Amino acid sequence: MIEQFDAIVVGAGMSGNAAAYTLASQGLKVLQLERGEYPGSKNVQGAIMYANMLEKIIPDFRDDAPLERHLVEQRLWVMDDTSHTGIHYRSDDFNEAKPNRYTIIRAQFDKWFSRKVREAGATVLCETTATELVRDGNGKVIGVRTDRAGGVVFANVVVLAEGVSGLLGTRAGLREMPKPETVALAVKEMHFLPEEVIGQRFGVKGDEGCVIEAVGTISRSMAGLGFLYTNKESISLGIGCLVSDFAATMESPSALLDAMKNHPSIRPLIAGSEVKEYAAHLIPEGGYRAIPQLFGDGWVIVGDAAQLNNAIHREGSNLAMTSGRVAAEAIIKVKSRNGPMTKANLALYKTMLDDSFVIKDLKKYKDMPALLHTNSSNFFDSYPRLMSHAAQNFMRVDGTPKIEKEKNTTAAFINARSRWGLVSDAVRLALAWR
Numbered sequence: 001m002i003e004q005f006d007a008i009v010v011g012a013g014m015s016g017n018a019a020a021y022t023l024a025s026q027g028l029k030v031l032q033l034e035r036g037e038y039p040g041s042k043n044v045q046g047a048i049m050y051a052n053m054l055e056k057i058i059p060d061f062r063d064d065a066p067l068e069r070h071l072v073e074q075r076l077w078v079m080d081d082t083s084h085t086g087i088h089y090r091s092d093d094f095n096e097a098k099p100n101r102y103t104i105i106r107a108q109f110d111k112w113f114s115r116k117v118r119e120a121g122a123t124v125l126c127e128t129t130a131t132e133l134v135r136d137g138n139g140k141v142i143g144v145r146t147d148r149a150g151g152v153v154f155a156n157v158v159v160l161a162e163g164v165s166g167l168l169g170t171r172a173g174l175r176e177m178p179k180p181e182t183v184a185l186a187v188k189e190m191h192f193l194p195e196e197v198i199g200q201r202f203g204v205k206g207d208e209g210c211v212i213e214a215v216g217t218i219s220r221s222m223a224g225l226g227f228l229y230t231n232k233e234s235i236s237l238g239i240g241c242l243v244s245d246f247a248a249t250m251e252s253p254s255a256l257l258d259a260m261k262n263h264p265s266i267r268p269l270i271a272g273s274e275v276k277e278y279a280a281h282l283i284p285e286g287g288y289r290a291i292p293q294l295f296g297d298g299w300v301i302v303g304d305a306a307q308l309n310n311a312i313h314r315e316g317s318n319l320a321m322t323s324g325r326v327a328a329e330a331i332i333k334v335k336s337r338n339g340p341m342t343k344a345n346l347a348l349y350k351t352m353l354d355d356s357f358v359i360k361d362l363k364k365y366k367d368m369p370a371l372l373h374t375n376s377s378n379f380f381d382s383y384p385r386l387m388s389h390a391a392q393n394f395m396r397v398d399g400t401p402k403i404e405k406e407k408n409t410t411a412a413f414i415n416a417r418s419r420w421g422l423v424s425d426a427v428r429l430a431l432a433w434r
């Protein structure tokens with residue numbers, strides 16, 4: 001007899017686990033497929049995990065989830081070749097009973113999340129790739145073909161949680177292959193150091209953590225971001241830039257990472273560390289305008305596969321978890337009304353997601369990707385250098401009258417961008433930020 005599921009979830013990352021857990025915990029018959037050897041084996045993240053979005057799925061996750069450090073300090077650095085100009089925010093308020101943000105290690109975290117999915121009653125099959133969507137005569141998705149022998153499985157609805165580089169949706173024509181200008185390639189290393197050394201270097205104690213996010217000349221005029229996150233006994237260090245920029249400049253991602261590690265502001269923080277892991281992964285960065293059709297007859301798309309990633313705030317896993325949960329809640333509602341999983345009924349997922357922070361945030365920043373990507377040499381090279389020049393000019397005491405210093409700084413900005421260029425950049429940034 002052919003086994004029929006209420007839902008098949010393709011992928012066991014953040015979005016897939018959120019969807020599978022929500023569906024299974026409400027008693028639906030769920031099959032989850034993961035191509036990796038174990039959940040998390042294929043997944044890469046910085047990684048900051050936002051508690052609020054997980055609490056909405058597993059309220060007591062703090063009891064047993066593998067969490068590294070809770071964040072009490074965030075540093076935003078604008079870098080030139082020898083300096084950084086920073087905004088630091090640190091607050092003891094973040095030492096709350098239920099901290100707001102944690103660093104995690106995805107391989108461990110995804111395994112834990114997957115255990116919760118199994119405990120909720122879902123069937124999870126690893127080392128199983130969904131190779132094709134199966135449709136009925138009317139084009140409705142009714143299941144998936146897998147790479148297992150005789151491996152066609154059927155369900156009322158398929159949740160595509162296959163991540164940004166998943167091929168199932170693109171092969172089926174449900175979404176386009178991400179374009180080079182809408183995805184970043186990020187490379188990351190794990191630097192191991194004793195817990196107390198990390199504590200001393202970053203001024204944190206116990207399981208307090210600190211993160212540094214950096215833009216500027218480290219991305220060599222490309223639109224990009226570097227990051228350094230503290231775990232218990234390691235530091236995650238990485239950098240990502242748009243694939244189209246890598247192609248245009250022929251810069252090598254690993255050379256960029258090496259240069260970042262050798263920057264005088266970064267080098268002392270990782271000195272003496274042992275590098276045990278290296279990973280590379282894509283990040284969807286097209287924003288609101290790159291979101292594909294999210295639902296259809298018998299299918300929904302969630303997480304990175306749907307380009308639900310807020311590059312401006314460096315948030316992805318929370319959008320993935322939320323879209324997975326919201327898709328599952330929509331499916332549960334449709335089922336509870338005895339409705340078929342048609343395009344018309346699954347439109348509820350989009351309505352619910354539109355009402356969440358996920359779409360509201362992406363809509364707010366809808367013009368930012370284009371602005372940053374088309375002006376990358378200004379925003380990621382000229383301005384960081386000018387900021388450093390201005391800060392150094394302000395701080396260096398050398399007998400130059402302050403009025404002359406101010407004129408010098410103003411002249412540097414005007415020479416680099418012209419008055420009109422400065423006004424135009426400021427207006428465009430303000431309009432895109434609204």
Ligand code: FAD
Pocket residue numbers: 010011012013014015016017033034035036039040042043044045046047048049050128129130131161162163164165166167168186187188238240281282283302303304305309314315316317318320
């Ligand atoms: P994924 O986590 O990519 O999961 C997709 C899963 O589907 C994978 O397990 C894959 O093996 C599986 N799969 C794919 N195709 C198939 C198939 N055909 N059959 C079966 N299984 C399949 N976000 C944050 O919130 N905070 C951060 O600090 C952060 N840092 C990041 C740093 C880096 C370097 C990168 C690359 C990303 C970062 N992100 C961060 C983004 C975050 O990792 C993603 O938004 C999130 O992982 C998306 O989850 P997902 O479930 O949609 O996709």
